[in-house]
Amino acid sequence: MGTLRSFDQFANAVLEGACERVIVGEQYCDIPLGLYVIRGENVVLIGEMDTEREELPPHMIRVSETEIKRAQKVEREAGELRGTMRKRMEFLDFD
Amino acid sequence: MLFFSYFKDLVGQEVTVELKNDLAIRGTLHSVDQYLNIKLENTRVVDQDKFPHMLSVRNCFIRGSVVRYVQLPPDGVDVDLLHDAARREARGA
Numbered sequence: 541m542g543t544l545r546s547f548d549q550f551a552n553a554v555l556e557g558a559c560e561r562v563i564v565g566e567q568y569c570d571i572p573l574g575l576y577v578i579r580g581e582n583v584v585l586i587g588e589m590d591t592e593r594e595e596l597p598p599h600m601i602r603v604s605e606t607e608i609k610r611a612q613k614v615e616r617e618a619g620e621l622r623g624t625m626r627k628r629m630e631f632l633d634f635d
Numbered sequence: 636m637l638f639f640s641y642f643k644d645l646v647g648q649e650v651t652v653e654l655k656n657d658l659a660i661r662g663t664l665h666s667v668d669q670y671l672n673i674k675l676e677n678t679r680v681v682d683q684d685k686f687p688h689m690l691s692v693r694n695c696f697i698r699g700s701v702v703r704y705v706q707l708p709p710d711g712v713d714v715d716l717l718h719d720a721a722r723r724e725a726r727g728a
Contacts, residue, residue, distance in 0.1 A: 551672070551696075551698050561688070563687060563688060580698070583698050583701075584654060584656060584658075584697070584698060584701045585654070585658075585660075585695055585696065585697050585698070585701070586695060586696040587678070587689055587692030587694070587695035587696075588692060588693060588694045588695065589691045589692055590691050590692070590693040591691075593690065593691040593693070594690055594691060595690055595691045596687060596690060597683075597684075597687050597690065600687065
């Protein structure tokens with residue numbers, strides 16, 4: 541999130557007052573980043589935030605940066621475990 | 636070139652854009668460009684609970700390279716016209 545200052549034909553962008561909102565399950569954390577230049581290759585979508593609408597569902601819990609990084613690690617490891625289990629099943633030709 | 640022209644004709648229609656990261660966004664097609672970048676208005680995410688990131692986003696710009704599908708209303712598509720245009724394009728190229 542941040543203020544879009546400029547962009548070009550590659551969708552490179554400059555964001556002022558940027559902050560990274562990390563969401564893991566019901567938890568979220570805003571990490572301030574300052575002035576960011578983003579390479580267009582990595583851009584998926586640029587959305588205009590309507591100030592009159594709620595940014596997040598009301599039930600979400602705001603946590604600290606360390607907490608969210610821990611939650612991300614847990615989620616990533618769970619995903620990898622699911623991936624390796626699937627590979628083992630595929631190897632054994634299970635359906 | 637063909638699909639650029641095709642999407643230009645679809646401006647104003649309700650579409651669902653499915654991205655390569657599995658996010659699906661419904662909205663009104665506002666504009667398209669030569670890279671098939673898409674601008675949508677009146678945006679809402681299809682599975683809001685799974686993707687809470689964009690609750691306040693009304694209008695958005697989607698980079699063409701990240702689109703997997705653009706889902707159209709079946710009656711919004713003139714298949715024969717598209718078929719002819721594709722044939723002409725293939726012949727020209």
